[in-house]
Amino acid sequence: DAGVIQSPRHEVTEMGQEVTLRCKPISGHNSLFWYRQTMMRGLELLIYFNNNVPIDDSGMPEDRFSAKMPNASFSTLKIQPSEPRDSAVYFCASSGGVGIQYFGAGTRLSVL
Amino acid sequence: ILNVEQSPQSLHVQEGDSTNFTCSFPSSNFYALHWYRWETAKSPEALFVMTLNGDEKKKGRISATLNTKEGYSYLYIKGSQPEDSATYLCAPKRSNDYKLSFGAGTTVTVRA
Numbered sequence: 264d265a266g267v268i269q270s271p272r273h274e275v276t277e278m279g280q281e282v283t284l285r286c287k288p289i290s291g292h293n294s295l296f297w298y299r300q301t302m303m304r305g306l307e308l309l310i311y312f313n314n315n316v317p318i319d320d321s322g323m324p325e326d327r328f329s330a331k332m333p334n335a336s337f338s339t340l341k342i343q344p345s346e347p348r349d350s351a352v353y354f355c356a357s358s359g360g361v362g363i364q365y366f367g368a369g370t371r372l373s374v375l
Numbered sequence: 376i377l378n379v380e381q382s383p384q385s386l387h388v389q390e391g392d393s394t395n396f397t398c399s400f401p402s403s404n405f406y407a408l409h410w411y412r413w414e415t416a417k418s419p420e421a422l423f424v425m426t427l428n429g430d431e432k433k434k435g436r437i438s439a440t441l442n443t444k445e446g447y448s449y450l451y452i453k454g455s456q457p458e459d460s461a462t463y464l465c466a467p468k469r470s471n472d473y474k475l476s477f478g479a480g481t482t483v484t485v486r487a
Contacts, residue, residue, distance in 0.1 A: 294473070306419070306464070306477045318473065354418060362407060362468065364475065366418035 269355050269367035277375050281343040284370045287336055288357030296364060297330055297340050298354040306354070312338065345374045377401055377467055377476035385482040388455045395451040396481040398465030402446035406470040410439055410450055413462045413480065422450075422463075455485045 268287040276282055288295050297309040310320040312332045320330070327346070332338040342349055352371050356364040380399045388394045400408070407426045411419040423432040428443040436453045452459050462482045466475035 305479045308474060311473060313473070362475075363409065363421045363424055364419075366420070368418050 267355055267357050267365050267367035269353075269370050271370060272368060273371045273373075275373045275375065276345055278346055279344045280374075281341065282345045282349075282372060282374075284340040284353050284355075284372070286338045286340070286355030286367060288338070288355070289359070289365055290336065292357035292359045292365075293335070294358040295332060295338050296356045296358070297338070298356065298366075300352040300354060300369070309340070309353075342372075345372075347374045350374050377469065379465065379467060379476050379478035381463075381465060381478040381481050383481060384479065385484070387484045387486060388452070388459075390455060390457060390485055390487050392455055393451065393453045394455060394483065395449050396463070396483075398448045398450070398467075398478055400446050400448075400465070400467040400476075400478075402443055404469040404471060405443045405446070405467065406472075407468045408441055408443075408448050409466040409468065409475055410448070411464040411466065411477075413464055415461070419464060450481075452483065455483070457485045457487050459483060460485045 270285045293314050295312040298306050309322045310330045311318050315332045330340045350373050352369045354366050354369045356366045358364045382397050410422040412422050413419040423439050425441040430441040432439050439450045441448045462480040464480045466477045
C-alpha cells in the first residue's frame with residue numbers, strides 16, 4: 264500500500280483565496296483525521312471521520328474551515344477565505360481497527 | 376482534551392550514550408498509550424502501542440515501559456545514534472474516546 268497520500272505537498276496562496284487540501288487514506292481504514300501542526304499548539308486535531316461520517320469537528324478553528332469525506336477513499340479540507348494565520352502544516356491520518364494512526368506526508372500551507 | 380506532559384521538552388545526547396524521557400497522562404479511563412517518532416520534515420510514525428500496566432515494548436535500541444496506575448510511560452534509547460534524532464510524541468487514549476491526545480513531544484538531538 265502507498266500509505267496515506269496528501270496533495271499538494273506545498274501550497275502558497277494569497278490572503279482571501281480558497282484553499283483545498285486533499286487526502287487519500289489507506290484502503291480499508293475506516294477512520295480519518297485532519298491535524299494541524301503549529302509552533303504554538305503542536306499537533307492539534309481538527310476533525311475526525313468514521314466510516315465517512317464527521318464525528319467530531321470541534322477542533323475546526325472557525326467557519327472558514329470545512330471538511331468533507333464523500334467516499335472511503337477521499338477527503339478534503341477547505342479553507343475559504345484563507346488568512347495568514349492559517350499558515351501551518353496540515354496532516355491527514357487514517358486508522359484501522361487497532362488504533363494506530365498512519366500519517367500522510369503533510370501539506371505545508373503558506374498564506375501571504 | 377487530556378493533559379499530557381512530556382519531559383524534558385528537548386535533550387541533547389552524545390552518540391553512543393543512552394537516554395530516557397517521560398510521558399505523564401491521566402490514569403483514569405485509560406485504554407492505550409501510543410508512542411510516535413517524528414523526524415524533521417517527515418510525518419509521525421508509530422513506534423509502540425501499549426495497553427497493559429507493566430507493558431514493555433522494544434524495537435531495536437528503543438524501548439518503552441508503561442505504568443497505567445500512576446499514569447506515566449518512559450521511552451529509552453540505548454546507544455543513541457544520529458538517526459535517532461527526532462521528536463518523540465506520546466499519545467494516550469481513553470476507553471470512551473476515539474481520539475489520541477498528543478503531547479508536545481521530546482525533541483532528541485544526537486551529536487556525533
